[in-house]
Amino acid sequence: MNELSVTKPYQRRRRFSREFKAQIVAQCLEPGASVSRISLDNGLNANMVRRWISEAQRADKTSATPGFVPVNLPAAPSAPSNQSVSDKRSxxxxxxxxxxxxxxxxxxxxxxxxxxxxxxxxxx
Known part of the structure; x- marks a missing residue:
């Protein structure tokens, strides 16, 4: 029995900086841009780049939501002098x-x- 098995050497998972991801996402969001072409040009998996785009858009939505919303209060009308404060329901x-x-x-x-x-x- 002669068997020959070939195994690929273990490849470490690559880590990408936030700046690099942001740069790739920005390129993909330009009008007419092809996610597949940009991924191939940069040696990346297109599905991974699409996930980066989804994560960036989700982060933009959460960061754009303000913590407090300004409230416009109408000026209080002056109360007639014959009306007591306890009668007034505000x-x-x-x-x-x-x-x-x-x-x-x-x-x-x-x-x-x-x-x-x-x-x-x-x-x-």
């Missing part, structure tokens, strides 16, 4: 514009601390 109104329509939250002003806790939870 509310906190928060309006967040979205693509499909605005999200509006109205909260009793007496429970402002609970409204603040809700906002902290929502905005993380």
């Amino acid at each position: 509310t906190i109104r928060i309006e967040i514009p979205r693509a499909g329509g605005a999200v509006v939250v109205e909260w009793p002003a007496e429970q402002a601390h609970q409204c603040a806790a809700l906002l902290r939870d929502l905005l993380g």
